Amino acid sequence: MKFIHKAVFSLLFAVILACSGCTASAQSPGIAVPTASPSPNGFQRFNRTDLSAFDTVITLVAFAPDQASFDRAADRAFEKIQLLDHLFDGYSAYDDLHNLYYVNQHAAQTPVQIPEDLFRLLSWCKEQWAAGHRETNVGMGAVLSIWHEYRTAGMQHPDEAKLPPMEELTAASKHINFDDVVLDAEKQTVFFSDPDLTLDIGAVAKGYAADAVAELLYEDMPSFLLSLGGNVYAGNAPLDGRANWAVGVQNPDVTQSGTKDILDVHDKTVVTSGDYWRYYTVDGERYHHIIDPETLFPSRKMVSVTILCESSILADFLSTTLFVLPYEEGRQVADSLEGVEVMWILPDGSVRATDGMKDYARSMKNPS
Ligand code: ADP
Numbered sequence: 163m164k165f166i167h168k169a170v171f172s173l174l175f176a177v178i179l180a181c182s183g184c185t186a187s188a189q190s191p192g193i194a195v196p197t198a199s200p201s202p203n204g205f206q207r208f209n210r211t212d213l214s215a216f217d218t219v220i221t222l223v224a225f226a227p228d229q230a231s232f233d234r235a236a237d238r239a240f241e242k243i244q245l246l247d248h249l250f251d252g253y254s255a256y257d258d259l260h261n262l263y264y265v266n267q268h269a270a271q272t273p274v275q276i277p278e279d280l281f282r283l284l285s286w287c288k289e290q291w292a293a294g295h296r297e298t299n300v301g302m303g304a305v306l307s308i309w310h311e312y313r314t315a316g317m318q319h320p321d322e323a324k325l326p327p328m329e330e331l332t333a334a335s336k337h338i339n340f341d342d343v344v345l346d347a348e349k350q351t352v353f354f355s356d357p358d359l360t361l362d363i364g365a366v367a368k369g370y371a372a373d374a375v376a377e378l379l380y381e382d383m384p385s386f387l388l389s390l391g392g393n394v395y396a397g398n399a400p401l402d403g404r405a406n407w408a409v410g411v412q413n414p415d416v417t418q419s420g421t422k423d424i425l426d427v428h429d430k431t432v433v434t435s436g437d438y439w440r441y442y443t444v445d446g447e448r449y450h451h452i453i454d455p456e457t458l459f460p461s462r463k464m465v466s467v468t469i470l471c472e473s474s475i476l477a478d479f480l481s482t483t484l485f486v487l488p489y490e491e492g493r494q495v496a497d498s499l500e501g502v503e504v505m506w507i508l509p510d511g512s513v514r515a516t517d518g519m520k521d522y523a524r525s526m527k528n529p530s
């Protein structure tokens with residue numbers, strides 16, 4: 163249900179991007195505009211789209227000498243995506259894979275040994291937690307699963323949509339301390355010292371995956387544009403003479419469609435968190451999927467936050483974090499981080515951005 167909702171808008175927006183000649187969006191992936199002829203340097207543009215992972219549309223556009231080279235590199239990239247999709251899946255078991263679902267079922271009884279990618283993701287989140295960035299808390303599964311349950315039910319039966327009772331959310335919020343997630347680097351295990359805690363890594367999983375796949379693509383086919391739903395990774399500049407890839411920042415008003423802005427980038431990731439993809443409606447009010455750990459309710463300070471930097475897991479983490487923080491606090495965080503640019507879209511439609519965004523955003527560039 164959730165998927166269909168997202169996919170329909172993705173395709174809708176992709177058409178708009180294709181018309182305007184862009185190549186990807188930071189909130190929904192664009193479908194590649196076919197190239198009419200090979201580039202003078204002998205490289206051609208290829209693309210592949212996949213709907214089978216991360217509950218979203220995944221698009222890869224890249225320049226390669228021929229179809230066979232593209233297919234080899236794309237196969238390797240999509241195999242990794244599939245592997246990470248299974249590993250980060252919190253809803254299904256896959257044979258004897260110690261994936262997120264398995265961890266949530268077993269880690270309160272005994273330390274669970276986990277594959278390196280999941281261990282690295284959790285360790286990275288620990289570092290952020292230790293540094294005091296706690297608005298994005300992947301140990302918040304107990305609260306997020308309640309919202310997930312009510313949202314899913316509300317989307318399936320809109321007439322009966324209900325809000326989760328506050329008592330239920332408050333009771334769950336006693337079990338969201340990420341300090342209770344114990345990682346052992348030597349044994350590569352995870353253990354929950356609170357039996358009612360569960361993990362929800364939705365805020366960073368696609369970012370981690372984008373980084374991991376970008377690493378492979380840099381080895382095989384460095385001029386690429388990878389889009390995993392709201393996470394875009396742009397590799398080396400396109401080999402058709404353009405200096406950059408164009409990444410659209412979607413207009414949060416999806417009924418208006420179109421882009422709010424276009425970022426010209428290469429060797430950077432662009433990630434957007436928005437309130438307009440996953441939501442349900444109760445008594446005419448929209449309740450989306452990014453939950454403020456303080457209020458235990460969807461945060462209403464922003465409608466979208468777009469992060470541009472070199473690490474997609476950081477961008478994904480920050481897009482959720484700065485979505486929850488008030489603008490002034492988020493701005494301080496952004497300004498304290500080297501190489502991180504941010505664009506906020508506020509509920510009144512106004513746009514704020516870090517100073518360096520003017521080097522990328524078409525609406526902010528000085529006419530030259
Ligand atoms: P999207 O999944 O649409 O790309 P985000 O990257 O912002 O958006 O992640 C949102 C997801 O993260 C939610 O679906 C939920 O699983 C989880 N989440 C929501 N709020 C928080 C939070 N405060 N801390 C950690 N995870 C969260």
Ligand code: MG
Pocket residue numbers: 364365366435477478479480481482
């Ligand atoms: Mg995120």
